[in-house]
Amino acid sequence: MRKPLIAANWKMNKTIAETQAFLDAFLPVVADVSDVEVIIAPPFTSLTAAAEKMKSSPAKLSAQNVFHEEKGAFTGEVSAAMLIDAGCEAVIIGHSERRHILKETDEAINKKIKAARAHGLEVIFCVGELLAEREAGKTNEVLRTQITAGLAGIPAEGIVVAYEPVWAIGTGKTASPETAQEAHAFIRSLLAEKYGNAAQQLRILYGGSVTPENIAGLMACPDIDGALVGGASLKPESFMQLVQFKR
Numbered sequence: 001m002r003k004p005l006i007a008a009n010w011k012m013n014k015t016i017a018e019t020q021a022f023l024d025a026f027l028p029v030v031a032d033v034s035d036v037e038v039i040i041a042p043p044f045t046s047l048t049a050a051a052e053k054m055k056s057s058p059a060k061l062s063a064q065n066v067f068h069e070e071k072g073a074f075t076g077e078v079s080a081a082m083l084i085d086a087g088c089e090a091v092i093i094g095h096s097e098r099r100h101i102l103k104e105t106d107e108a109i110n111k112k113i114k115a116a117r118a119h120g121l122e123v124i125f126c127v128g129e130l131l132a133e134r135e136a137g138k139t140n141e142v143l144r145t146q147i148t149a150g151l152a153g154i155p156a157e158g159i160v161v162a163y164e165p166v167w168a169i170g171t172g173k174t175a176s177p178e179t180a181q182e183a184h185a186f187i188r189s190l191l192a193e194k195y196g197n198a199a200q201q202l203r204i205l206y207g208g209s210v211t212p213e214n215i216a217g218l219m220a221c222p223d224i225d226g227a228l229v230g231g232a233s234l235k236p237e238s239f240m241q242l243v244q245f246k247r
Contacts, residue, residue: 002201002202002203002225003035003036003037003203003225004035004036004037004219004225004226005036005037005038005039005160005203005205005225005226005227006036006037006038006039006226006227006229006239006242006243006245007038007039007040007041007062007092007124007162007205007226007227007228007229008038008039008040008041008229008233008239009041009064009092009095009207009228009229009230009233010040010041010042010043010064010233010234011043011064011097011230012043013043013234014042014043014046014234015045015046016045016046016049019042019046019049019050019053020049020050020053022234022236023040023050023053023054024053025236026236026239026240027053027054027057027059029236029240030057030058030059030240030243031057031058033058033243033244034058036226036243036244036245037058037060037226038058038059038060038243039059039060039061039062039090039124040054040059040060040061040062040233041061041062041063041064041090041092042061043064044063044064044078047061047063047083047086047087047088048086048087050087051086051087051088052087054087060089060090060122061087061088061089061090062088062089062090062091062092062122062124063078063083063086063088063090063091063092064091064092064095065078065091065092065093065095065098065112066078066079066080066083066091066093066112066115066116066121067079067112067115068108068111068112068114068115069115070115079115080115080116080118080119080121081119083116083119083121084119084120084121088121089121089122090121090122090123090124091116091121091122091123091124092124092126092162092228093109093112093113093116093123093124093125093126094109094112094113094125094126094127094146094150095126095164096126096128096164096166096169097169099126100130100166106145106146106149106150107149109125109149109150110149110150110151110152110153110154113125113150113151113154113159114153114154117154117155117157117158117159120158121158122158122159122160123158123159123160124160124161124162124205124228125150125151125159125160125161125162126161126162126164126207126228127142127143127146127147127150127161127162127163127164127187128142128143128146128163128164128165128166128169128207128208129142129143129165129166129167130142130166130167131166131167134165134167139183139186140186143163143183143186143187143190144190147161147187147190147191147194148190148194151194156191156194156195156198156199156201156202159202160202160203160204160205161187161191161202161203161204161205162204162205162206162207162228163180163183163184163187163204163205163206163207164206164207164208164228165179165180165183165208167208168208168209169207169208169209169230170209170230170231171208171209172209173208173209174208174209174210174211174214174218175206175208177217177218177220177221177224180206180218180221180224181221181222181223181224184204184206184221184223184224185222185223187204187223188200188202188204188223191204203225203226204223204224204225205224205225205226205227205228206218206224206226206227206228207227207228207229207230209230209231210227210228210229210230210232210242211232211238211242212232212238212241212242212245215227215241215242215245216245219245227242229242
């Protein structure tokens, strides 16, 4: 049985004070939650403040990005060792905004995953197609390319995959449970090709305008194991509802 995972990706939102206020409101409510894993990914500047607040919480702290090198002349980058030092247990890699706005390649994403796993960070590895690619019938082709290249040379341990149809991120358009399940089932088949039976234990999250209103329908699908949440994770009240969803 795969334990559901609900992850908050705050993107470029929240100051240190706003992060602390959110956690003061949110963490007491989930203190006794044991049937759902919770991950929170604030911006880099709030990581250490969040780590201090989350010390006694079952929720895990995640970063939103990492660089593949250990150290050196890489202005503005942050290494996996630095994330560990800041209190992180996980990191999001390959988010569509980094792929399409910041032009990250599958090769760069693969290097980042290797660096993160070398330091024991759990990785939320994001994949997904553009609207034009879906309309052209290329969804499976895109997913195969991203997963094959992104996970090349990487063992299954410590990997969570997040399927994010780019056309549904921040648009208010959510893939129907049927559409999402179809993509998740295909992703699991790709993971099975690579990892064999271990693919049945890997969690695949859905990301793309997830809300308290649609979470139950998505989570009822057999291959959807949780959600990577953007906008609805910015308010303690709505994120609480997502964590406390009922199947």
